Amino acid sequence: xxxxxxxxxxxxxxxxxxxxxxxxxxxxxxxxxxxxxxxxxxxxxxxxxxxxxxxxxxxxxxxxxxxxxxxxxxxxxxxxxxxxxxxxxxxxxxxxxxxxxxxxxxxxxxxxxxxxxxxxxxxxxxxxxxxxxxxxxxxxxxxxxxxxxxxxxxxxxxxxxxxxxxxxxxxxxxxxxxxxxxxxxxxxxxxxxxxxxxxxxxxxxxxxxxxxxxxxxxxxxxxxxxxxxxxxxxxxxxxxxxxxxxxxxxxxxxxxxxxxxxxxxxxxxxxxxxxxxxxxxxxxxxxxxxxxxxxxxxxxxxxxxxxxxxxxxxxxxxxxxxxxxxxxxxxxxxxxxxxxxxxxxxxxxxxxxxxxxxxxxxxxxxxxxxx
Amino acid sequence: xxxxxxxxxxxxxxxxxxxxxxxxxxxxxxxxxxxxxxxxxxxxxxxxxxxxxxxxxxxxxxxxxxxxxxxxxxxxxxxxxxxxxxxxx
Numbered sequence: 001x002x003x004x005x006x007x008x009x010x011x012x013x014x015x016x017x018x019x020x021x022x023x024x025x026x027x028x029x030x031x032x033x034x035x036x037x038x039x040x041x042x043x044x045x046x047x048x049x050x051x052x053x054x055x056x057x058x059x060x061x062x063x064x065x066x067x068x069x070x071x072x073x074x075x076x077x078x079x080x081x082x083x084x085x086x087x088x089x090x091x092x093x094x095x096x097x098x099x100x101x102x103x104x105x106x107x108x109x110x111x112x113x114x115x116x117x118x119x120x121x122x123x124x125x126x127x128x129x130x131x132x133x134x135x136x137x138x139x140x141x142x143x144x145x146x147x148x149x150x151x152x153x154x155x156x157x158x159x160x161x162x163x164x165x166x167x168x169x170x171x172x173x174x175x176x177x178x179x180x181x182x183x184x185x186x187x188x189x190x191x192x193x194x195x196x197x198x199x200x201x202x203x204x205x206x207x208x209x210x211x212x213x214x215x216x217x218x219x220x221x222x223x224x225x226x227x228x229x230x231x232x233x234x235x236x237x238x239x240x241x242x243x244x245x246x247x248x249x250x251x252x253x254x255x256x257x258x259x260x261x262x263x264x265x266x267x268x269x270x271x272x273x274x275x276x277x278x279x280x281x282x283x284x285x286x287x288x289x290x291x292x293x294x295x296x297x298x299x300x301x302x303x304x305x306x307x308x309x310x311x312x313x314x315x316x317x318x319x320x321x322x323x324x325x326x327x328x329x330x331x332x333x334x335x336x337x338x339x340x341x342x343x344x345x346x347x348x349x350x351x352x353x354x355x356x357x358x359x360x361x362x363x364x365x366x367x368x369x370x371x
Numbered sequence: 372x373x374x375x376x377x378x379x380x381x382x383x384x385x386x387x388x389x390x391x392x393x394x395x396x397x398x399x400x401x402x403x404x405x406x407x408x409x410x411x412x413x414x415x416x417x418x419x420x421x422x423x424x425x426x427x428x429x430x431x432x433x434x435x436x437x438x439x440x441x442x443x444x445x446x447x448x449x450x451x452x453x454x455x456x457x458x459x460x
Contacts, residue, residue, distance in 0.1 A: 034382070058382050058428040058455040059417035075413050081421035093420035 003326060005336055005357070006050070006070070007344060008037030008366030013052065015070060016344060016357055022326075022334060025346070025357045031073070032064075039321055041100045042370035043126075045108055050370065051127045053097035053113065061097045063113065065127045069370075078129040080113045080121035082137060090143070092117055099321070100127075101159040104166030114156030118146040118173045120185065135186040136171070136179075145190070145207050146176040148200075157320065158214035162221050170224070172211040178226065179207075194242035196230035212258045213320040220267040223298075227260035227272055227320075234299050245299025249274070253286055253293070253304075259323035263333060263350070268298040271305075271325070271335050271351055273318045284315040292335065292351050305335075305347060308354030316341065319365055326369035338364030372396045373447040377407055380455045386414035395451070400431060401441035403451055418453065430454040 003022060007014040012030030019026065035054045043049040048069050055061040062079040066072060085091035094115045103110025109126040112133075120133040136142065146154045155174045162168035167184040170191070177192040190207040197203045197210070210229030217223045222237040232246030232255040246255025256277030263269035271294050276282045285291070291306035317340040327333035335347035342361035347354045377395045379387050387393055393410065397403035401423075408415040418429045423441055425431055431438045432452040433445055445451060 056382055057457040057459075058380070058426075060420060060426050062413070062417065077412065079416060081416070083421075085422055091422040091424075093422050093424065 004070070004370045005324075005326070005344065006040040006042075006366070006368045006370060007338055007358070007361060007364060008040045008052070008321070008368075009338075009342070009362035009364050010036050011362035013037050013040065013070075014358070014361060021330075022346070022348070027358050031070070036096070037365060038096055038098050039100045039366045040368050041102065042368065043102050043111075045102065045105055047371060049126070051100045051102075051111060053100055055096055061094050061115070063097055063100070063127055063130070076123075076128055076130065080115055080119070080130040081132070082119055083132050083134075092119065092137075094119060095153055097121075098155045099157040099159060101161060104161050105163065107166055110166075112159040112161070112169075114159050114171065116153040116155045117149060118142070118154045118156040118176060120156055120159070120171060122185070133185040135181065135183075136188055139188060145179070146173050148175045148208055150175070158211065160214060160216040160224075162216070163218055164221055170214060170216065172214045172226075174212060174229075175208065175210045177207040177209040178211050178214060191235075191240060192242070193240050194235075194244070195226070195228055195233060196244070198230050213260050215260050215262050215270070217262055217267040218264060223267050225260050225262060225270050225299075227257050229256070229277075231255045232257075232260065232272060232299065243299070245295070248295075248300060249293065249302050250304075253291075254278075258283075258318060258320040259337070261323050261325045261335065264325060264327045266296075269294065269296050269350075270299070271323070272302075273323060273337060275317065282315075283317050285317075288313045288315050290314050290316045292337075292347060292354075294351055305351040306354070307352065308347075309345070316343070321366040321368070322364050324367050324369045334369075336367050336369065338367040340364060372402070373398055373445050373449065375403060375445050375447070375449040375451055377403065377451045378453065380453045382455055383414055383417060383453060386411040386417075397445055399441065400433065400438050400443045400445060400451065403445050404441065428455060428457050430456050 003018040005016040012033040014029035016025040038053045063076040064073040082092040099114035101112045113121040120136040121130045158172040160170040169181045179188045213227045224235045226233040233242040293302045323337040332350040335351040344358040395406045
C-alpha cells in the first residue's frame with residue numbers, strides 16, 4: 001500500500017499518494033468538498049482505519065470514520081458533545097472537534113478527541129459514539145484553567161497517551177497550559193513549571209500558558225517536547241520543570257512556532273518551523289525566508305534546513321497539525337508540512353532537501369502520514 | 372400531531388438522500404426535528420447543539436416566521452424551512 005499524506009483543509013480533504021520510494025506523489029481529492037477538516041489520523045492499531053474531524057461553515061462539528069483507507073467514510077452516530085447543562089451551569093457546546101488521538105495499543109477501539117471550547121472526549125467503539133471525559137470537562141478548576149480563550153475559543157489539543165500505561169495522559173490547551181492525568185482522565189494537574197507566559201500580567205503562573213504543540217517520544221515516553229507560544233521546551237519526566245531548549249536557536253530566528261515533530265526512532269531528534277512572533281505577531285516565515293530547524297541532540301543545538309525552500313518573499317504560515325514525519329522503516333524519514341496558502345512541502349532525507357508536492361490547495365489545517 | 376413539510380437546505384441533503392423536502396410530524400419545532408432525526412440520523416446535531424440551541428449559522432422558519440427556539444409551534448400544513456446563513460469566503 002502506498003504511503004499517503006492526508007491533507008485536511010478549510011475546504012475539504014485531499015490525499016497525496018507516494019510512488020517510487022516517495023520520489024513522486026499523486027494528488028487526489030477533494031473529498032468532503034466544503035467541509036472544514038481539522039484533523040485526519042490513521043489508527044496504528046488498525047492501519048486501514050482513519051478518523052477525521054469535520055464541520056462546515058453552517059453545520060455543527062462531527063467525526064467521520066473510514067475502514068478502507070479513506071475510500072468510504074461513515075459519520076459518528078454520536079459526535080463529541082458536552083453534557084446538557086444544568087440550571088445555572090455554563091451551557092457549553094462543541095464548536096469544532098480540533099484534535100484526534102488513537103487510544104492505547106491495548107485498547108483496540110479507544111480514541112480521544114479535543115475540542116474548542118476546551119473539552120476532552122473519549123470513544124470506546126472506534127469513534128462511533130463519544131462520551132465527555134467528566135474528570136476534565138467538569139473539573140472545578142476547568143473554567144480557570146481555560147479562562148483566557150481568544151474570540152475563536154480555546155483549543156484542547158496534543159492528547160498524548162503514554163505507550164506504557166493507558167491511564168497516563170497529557171493534554172494541552174491553547175490557551176490554558178499542559179495538564180497531566182495518571183488515572184485515565186479522572187483527575188488532572190497542571191504541568192507548566194518553567195514555561196514562559198510573557199503575555200500574562202503575572203508570567204509566573206501555574207496555568208494559563210499557551211502550548212502550541214506537545215509531543216511525546218514513543219520509544220522514550222518520559223521525554224516530552226513542546227512548541228509553546230513563548231518558546232521551545234523539553235521535559236524529561238519525572239522532572240516537572242520544562243527546560244527552554246529554544247534558547248539554542250539563532251537569536252534572529254527565535255523559538256516561536258506552531259508545530260513540533262519527532263524522529264520516530266531517535267528521541268534526541270526534533271523538527272520545528274519557526275515563525276515571526278515579533279511585534280504584531282505576523283506568524284509568517286521570518287523575513288520571508290522559510291526554514292525548518294532540526295535538533296539532533298535534544299535541543300542543545302539546532303541546524304537550519306532550507307535547501308529547496310524559497311529563498312525570499314515566501315511568507316508561509318504552518319499550523320500545529322500541519323507538519324508531520326513519515327517513516328516507513330527504510331532509511332531516513334521524510335518531513336512534511338502544509339501551509340495556510342495551500343502548499344505541501346516534502347523534506348527528503350529527514351528534511352535535508354525540500355520540494356513542493358502540491359500548490360493551490362485551500363488553507364491547510366492538517367497534514368498526517370499514513371502507511 | 373400536526374403534519375408538516377420540512378424544506379431541507381442543500382448542505383444537509385446528504386442526510387436526506389438528496390431530498391429537498393420531507394414530510395414530518397410534530398406540534399413543536401422540537402418534535403418535528405425529532406421526527407426528522409428518526410428518518411435521517413445525524414441531521415439534528417448538525418443544526419442544533421447539545422444545549423438545544425439553534426447553531427449560529429442556521430435559521431429555522433415556520434412558514435415565514437423565524438423561530439428562535441425549538442418550542443415554536445407547528446400546525447397542520449405548515450412548512451418548516453431550514454436555512455443556512457453564512458458569510459465570507
